[in-house]
Amino acid sequence: MPPIKLIKKQHIWLPTPLGLIIAILIFLLSSIFILKNLAHYLAQQQSINAPILIVEGWISDLALKEVIKHDKAADYKIIITTGGLIKTRNPTKYKTYADLAAAYLRNNGLNTSNIKSLPTPESAQNRTFLSAVIVRDWLQQQNIKTKQINLYSQGVHARRTKALYQMAFGDQYKIGIKAAKTTEYTLDNWWKSSTGAKAVITETIGLIWVKCCFYPGVYQSHQEKWGLYQH
Numbered sequence: 001m002p003p004i005k006l007i008k009k010q011h012i013w014l015p016t017p018l019g020l021i022i023a024i025l026i027f028l029l030s031s032i033f034i035l036k037n038l039a040h041y042l043a044q045q046q047s048i049n050a051p052i053l054i055v056e057g058w059i060s061d062l063a064l065k066e067v068i069k070h071d072k073a074a075d076y077k078i079i080i081t082t083g084g085l086i087k088t089r090n091p092t093k094y095k096t097y098a099d100l101a102a103a104y105l106r107n108n109g110l111n112t113s114n115i116k117s118l119p120t121p122e123s124a125q126n127r128t129f130l131s132a133v134i135v136r137d138w139l140q141q142q143n144i145k146t147k148q149i150n151l152y153s154q155g156v157h158a159r160r161t162k163a164l165y166q167m168a169f170g171d172q173y174k175i176g177i178k179a180a181k182t183t184e185y186t187l188d189n190w191w192k193s194s195t196g197a198k199a200v201i202t203e204t205i206g207l208i209w210v211k212c213c214f215y216p217g218v219y220q221s222h223q224e225k226w227g228l229y230q231h
Helices: 017-042 061-074 097-107 126-139 153-170 193-212 222-226
Strands: 052-056 080-085 114-120 148-154 176-180
Touching: 017 114, 017 153, 017 193, 052 061, 052 097, 052 126, 061 097, 061 148, 061 176, 097 114, 114 126, 114 222, 126 153, 126 222, 148 153, 153 176, 153 193, 176 222
Parallel strands: 052 080, 052 148, 080 114, 148 176
Antiparallel strands: none
């Protein structure tokens, strides 16, 4: 009976010094390209022809001005504003970002009958996902049959917003996205400001988490709205 061998001699291929230098250069150039274009990737611009526009209410006044211009060009039948409680030391008469954004749009020339504010309640669920669920359920309650909607977000939050809305609405809906500009940093040079670096890094981590780890719960379940199972 031949002896049992636990190890064996084997030849492996290793790069030459020149090959190693070339591999490192390719890795560095690829990393630089990805980092330079990361903000543009996150600030997704992919609007579609749709009768409904959903506006994230937390976006800036400058971004809301872009919404007004966009609406005049697209002529939406319904504009929905979303957002949760405004937590600030300077109280306003509007309690939620949804109501605040709706008031801004009404006060700046948009057709008031087309605007619907849908505030997002406090919950343990992801806020953007919960906003999407609130909008989806309202559209169903109103018996609105369209399967095409546009979203309006701001900056590098846009791609994560679209991903979460697609989870809530399902593949039968076609969802577009517009990302308003931000004045605090530029997409081309986001790493040159602390605000830009923080936003891009945070949104990158958030998008990865949504793609790999976020579980929204069963359709129309307690967890889908409140983030916890009800026993």
